Amino acid sequence: MPAGSVLLMIILIPLLGGFYIFRTDEKDFSADIKSASVWTAAFAFLMSLILFFSAKENFSFFDIPFSANGISVYMIASTTLLILIGVVIGCDEIKSNVRQFHALSLFLESLLVMLFSTADIFAFYILFELILLTAFVLLGVFSKDSVCASKFFAVLSVGAIFLLCGVVYLAETTGITETDVLIKYAFTEEQRNIIFTMFFIGFAPQAALFPLHIWLPDSYAKPPISVSVIFAGILSKIGVFGMLTILVPLTKSTDPIVQKYIFIGAIITIGYATLAALAHRNVKRITAYISISYSAIIVSGIFSYNVEGIFGAFFNMTVHGFIVSALLVTFRIIENHFGTQNNVSGVSAALPNFSKTASIPMFAVISVPLLPCFVGNFLIISGNFNKHVFLSSILCFLIACSVFYGLKMRHDIFFGESNRKKSKLSNVECLCLYPLVLFVIIAGVIPDKFFCFAKDELFKICRAESES
Template sequence: MVFINKILSFIFLFPIIGIFLISFCNPREKRLLKLLSLNFSCISFAGFLVLWAYFDKIETNFQFTQQFLISPLFNLNFSIGIDGISLFFLLLTTLLIPICILASWNSITSNLKEFLIAFLFLDFLLIGVFCSLDLLFFYVFFESILIPMFLIIGVWGSRERKMLASYYFFLYTLVGSVVMLLAIIYMFIQVGSTDYETLLICPFTMFEQKFLWLAFFFSFASKVPMMPFHLWLPEAHVEAPTSGSVLLAGILLKLGSYGFVRFSLPLFPNASFFFAPLVYTIVLGSVIYASFTAIRQTDFKRIIAYTSIAHMNLVVLGIFSFNVIGLEGAIFQSLSHGFVASALFLIIGVVYDRYKTRIVKYYGGLATVMPIYISVFLFFTVANIGFPGTSSFIGEFLIFIGSFKVNTEVTFLSAFSMVIGGGYSLWLFNRIAYGNLKIQYTKKFLDLSFREVVIFMPLFLGSLISGIYPNLFLSSIHASVFSLLELLYF
């Protein structure tokens, strides 16, 4: 049992051990570098599965907690632990990192050693974000993610605007987070600690809550992203390598929604209720804008990037419904989006690796020459539009039920915009799968390889199983959501 109690610490350290070993390898030993990084990322995922197996579904407190004294003078401790809210964000992190490494197996040839170190370092930082129980250390991990992601986009990006896109990503997300740092410093001065559980029992005045909520909101809204903080996302997705886009859509966009659930709602409950109309307005504008903008895009990645904006703003709508159904739907939809959006970017990467273009008009008729690829594409297209039997249907259904109890008009308009989303998803699939083969652009056709099938399989199973049997995931979320609502209302 001692090992089980420390399993979270082991998961936290495996990527660092991998980085240490890779740093001593010869850069020319590319296969060894790939195998080391893949194995250590897979060990982290295996550790998560053990952790999930021993996770107590009825426990409302944090589990697998450990605390390390950093500075007794400043009452500063590094604390880690998870509950039902952070559990499945940890699942996405440990699952998608090995998938990203596999997706880059043949496409990344320059500076491979540094590329793999960047991904393992991201693995370490993301685990830190979702496990940290100290606000200051959460901020450190939260902001440190910018550095390896900036390099992944700027160094290994696919086109000439990659440096501009990386600066877009860095500056948009950094500026919002600086305000959050000032808020954390203010809270430390007032309370004398940045420990999360200590801050939960410290009452702030209404004026303090409004100021602190806004400071946190700017940081989290730029990560979701919500209008007008969304401009970095399409640029970053288009210029990033396939594995970078998978990580952006699958995990990094979840940092904003996780921040709202973990910090904004429980620490500033009165301000959350006060600013709810503002959130509804921004969410509605973001969903409608992203849905209509996606229709007119010609680049494969830009279309999926704008769908991500729409889906993640729906998640925020569920969070600010302030009820069990909406909150559970938001967390579940975050997990679903991690499966589906990641798979869609991998689908784009498959054809880009073969034909070096993402312009939709250059493709057509692939159903006749790449049937396995088109079958996978069809499944994730219907999953993206929330087809019954897929995870997105469960997540969106719960969100709309939860938000309907709070604001009928916003729910109706958001649901209508998702119908538009279904239209452009099917339009995109139809353009790629059917029609005439564009042999003047793509002369040689190769279906999915065994490696690519292995990459898609866990995402396919995750979306299908959670769509058919959602209680597998929801049962672990119930207790933590009820505990969160107690903080909101009592």
């Protein structure tokens, strides 16, 4: 089957499923809504696996160019898997507004797949805004805290205005909106500076760089886990995805002083996130700060403008979504068995097998060798080391500091005394946790195989930079 048709199905089927669910009466057909949602998400995931292994190609739909390239297939596959996991958890977790949750999740899936596969800068902006709106409604309805949703929407929309200015500037100065053509365009120094400024400010809130990160902790901590999985796994990666696939190829390189400032900004963000993670007791909030920290590490990799940094950034960008989602699923399982997520201890006594499995994403967060974050962080640090020795050393130290909060969290949750009897995970819990953990192990043990589909596309970005 051609990749274009598969991609079209991944886009259309969740969209149609979402509309069907939106029109279904929640009171009488709650079970139908859940099953329709799960099957739709599962079908989209299967199709994304087909897309992952099929030949990469470009095609257009309604005159909008789409591209199933080496980078986008990874993002599409992770989107479909995490939405499936989110929807499965939501079947049990979401008790009211069931219809809204499932419909919005499927709409979001379709929009995200379009965003990751579009090869048109204008379509990218439109989809970016639509995703913001959908996520805003999802967060507002399920976090039961309109302030958290408003913060998310306001911060990211201000960024989106800058993005729009950048898109308009690009379209007017070149007369082109296709990303592939724009990449080859020879911009003047002044044009490049304007484009860089607009797009960087546009993507920075989504990448949760300090002080624009304020939306992220609440949007992880306040909603139920099924919504947090979608936010943590996918939405927080849009900013870094935009930086990697649009900003860096368009601007090719930037002033070394600007690179240095971005690097310093990333280090401040990581330092702040580390301190905040150490200070908090709420496990979801700690996960949010871990996510902020990793976003900043990815940004520092992207703006190193060399092969190691960009490969490391892409690696972290892809695997980090799975690691954070695995952590959130772990907390959901703990909540199922212990009645609460926070102030829980002695999990390893009550759920021995689960504690072994759930330790893996926690070890991944603290960059233990043979787990994926070690690979990504190593590449990013080595990419930056030649340029900024002192700053890279600080980055290295801050990454090492993750051991404190990672091990503390693991120690608090798994060790200690518990009065509960030994129990086992349910099938649904296993189905949600094990694929994520398995993926984390595979990505850590054989990272070169992991890169195989994205290599060409990443080298293309790196080549453009070295040419410039």
